[in-house]
Amino acid sequence: MASASTTASSAPVFNTYIDFVTYLKDRKCSKCNTALIQSSKDVDALFQSWLNGKASVNSQIKCKKCSKATTCIACPGHTKPTVTEANGIKVSWCCSRGRLFMIWVLLCGYDQEYCTRKRREAASSSSSSRSGKSQKTSSSGTGVGYSRWSDREFRGDPFGRADAYDRMAGQRTKEAPGGKQKADAQTAERRLDRFDMMVFAVLGALCPSPGNDQNDKVPLSSFDVRPPKAVVSMLVVSRILSKAAELLRNDSLDNATQRTDLYMALITFLKRVGVHDVSKQEVIFDDRLVLPENVNLLTLSFSGAHPPPDRTKETASSLADGLRRLNIQSDMMMRGAQNARNEFKDQPGQDMLWLCREISDLSTHLKIEEWWTQVGGCGSVVGADHGIVEVSDDQMKGMYSYISEALALTQSPPGRIRRLITEITSLKTGLSSGIYVKHAMSRLDIMK
Ligand SMILES: [Zn+2]
Ligand SMILES: [Zn+2]
Known part of the structure; x- marks a missing residue:
């Protein structure tokens, strides 16, 4: 047939x-x-x-x-x-x-x-760029x-x-007349x-x-x-x-x-x-x-x-390298969130942590860490991860000129810490080599 x-x-x-x-x-x-x-x-x-x-x-x-x-x-x-x-x-x-x-x-x-x-x-x-007009x-x-x-x-x-x-x-979504573009x-x-x-x-x-x-x-x-x-x-x-x-x-x-x-x-x-x-x-x-x-x-x-x-x-x-970098950010975000639980109680905060857990789960699933150790995570690339370093609060106190002002600030407005964690997380993989940032372990706003 x-x-x-x-x-x-x-x-x-x-x-x-x-x-x-x-x-x-x-x-x-x-x-x-x-x-x-x-x-x-x-x-x-x-x-x-x-x-x-x-x-x-x-x-x-x-x-x-x-x-x-x-x-x-x-x-x-x-x-x-x-x-x-x-x-x-x-x-x-x-x-x-x-x-x-x-x-x-x-x-x-x-x-x-x-x-x-x-x-x-x-x-x-x-x-x-040629016409200088606003982009379409x-x-x-x-x-x-x-x-x-x-x-x-x-x-x-x-x-x-x-x-x-x-x-x-x-069917287009209804848009507000202002800010249409x-x-x-x-x-x-x-x-x-x-x-x-x-x-x-x-x-x-x-x-x-x-x-x-x-x-x-x-x-x-x-x-x-x-x-x-x-x-x-x-x-x-x-x-x-x-x-x-x-x-x-x-x-x-x-x-x-x-x-x-x-x-x-x-x-x-x-x-x-x-x-x-x-x-x-x-x-x-x-x-x-x-x-x-x-x-x-x-x-x-x-x-x-x-x-x-x-x-x-x-x-x-490779995609593995991309995922490894994203996972570094996720890890950091989750650790930051542990010290500032209140900052992550709202929906966007919860969504973010949920995504971080998924990224971390995927990395485990794909054995990204194992791969990284094998391919020589000790090579030249690793330096890039040291662009941002966490140091103990005491160590930071010794080298931060505005330390007394910083310590006086005990009440942090809501959302501030989360914003800081987000920023530091982005720096973690986004810093160009040769630029170094140090921040205190418990006080993310104390940076150098
Ligand atoms: Zn036919
Ligand atoms: Zn068939």
């Missing part, structure tokens, strides 16, 4: 995305024999239909010619699909190849969006458009319910964050699970246990890792706390790929590839190149 039925011995092995794309290009409509994937446009069209809700997030694709029915790209589709959900989006697959196909489409779609975003950012910053809301018109993935209102519930999806494309920019930023969050969340559901993942919602399959290496080959050239690195590089826990749901989706994703044997080394611990601006998984898939031919010689620091 189905011409594609393969025996175990002849089953293709997908070690790279090229192996997989070669297989995909051969997949044909069972009714009219038209190839289902002919160019990158077909991938883009499928991704867009996921975004606008015209198609469900699964491995089904419609034949362009006869468009009779949708079929799974890889199997006759007689198997009962596995259904799960990611942040309110239903995600399902009927076979392992279908699941790999979905990961590929998602990463290709994300890469296009990410590269468009970067081009627009570059264009708008160069045009605004650079990100409001990216390829994401108003979609189901980017327009759900932020509700402060990191794993919000599906019913929140009723706000569909085109600022509000527009913030709205645009939130929409991009939300889109990124959805991609991390769906990837977190699709990528092979290491098996001890508390986010496992469906039973493990052979795809989880023995995943094709192509998954890793897709991830390492995808821009999703650049986005992950950008988020980890954030020196402001304050900022991260305002984007908790995005960070939580990132953490869920990293817990999968960072623990699974198939991906952890290349995705988390190896230095990242730096690809030319317009090269990404989609373009590489259709130029038939693996490894990427025009990759530049440079690499960027």
Whole structure:
């Protein structure tokens, strides 16, 4: 019946995305024999239909010619699909190849969006510097458009319910007439964050699970246990890792706390790929590839190149290193909070500590400390961490000229200590080398 039925011995092995794309290009409509994937446009069209809700997030694709029915790209589709959900989006697959196909489409779609975003950012910053005009809301018109993935209102519930999806494309939030431009920019930023969050969340559901993942919602399959290496080959050239690195590089826990749901989706994703044997080394611990601006998984898939031919010689620091730095901040924040519990009683304070605990938990999970000791945490980089030093109060008293004034200040206005902890935490990883700050152990405001 189905011409594609393969025996175990002849089953293709997908070690790279090229192996997989070669297989995909051969997949044909069972009714009219038209190839289902002919160019990158077909991938883009499928991704867009996921975004606008015209198609469900699964491995089904419609034949362009006869468009009779949708079929799974890889199997006759007689198997009962596995259904799960990611942040309110239903995600399902009927076979392992279908699941790999979905990961590929998602990463290709994300890469296009990410590269468009970067081009627009570059264009708008160069045009605004040339004309001196106030900058436009650079990100409001990216390829994401108003979609189901980017327009759900932020509700402060990191794993919000599906019913929140009723706000569909085109419904803008009401903005105060004053400060409209600022509000527009913030709205645009939130929409991009939300889109990124959805991609991390769906990837977190699709990528092979290491098996001890508390986010496992469906039973493990052979795809989880023995995943094709192509998954890793897709991830390492995808821009999703650049986005992950950008988020980890954030020196402001304050900022991260305002984007908790995005960070939580990132953490869920990293817990999968960072623990699974198939991906952890290349995705988390190896230095990242730096690809030319317009090269990404989609373009590489259709130029038939693996490894990427025009990759530049440079690499960027690993995700593990980014996480290590963020964890230094989190640790410090949590220690600071222990000495100033009252300052963290309100919602933002609680949110921040919650995020810090998640970051610390992720670092433990991924064994970041162990890795750091192994790769020689004693190297040149370690000096950077000494930019900010905690010294005993007594020691500080001896070298601080305003000590009597400082000691006289016994009542601290609420919020002041938290602000200080936040600032010192940012300095911890944000200081340029050669600048040193000392602060007293119990009095963060006494600094030198
Ligand atoms: Zn057809
Ligand atoms: Zn299938």
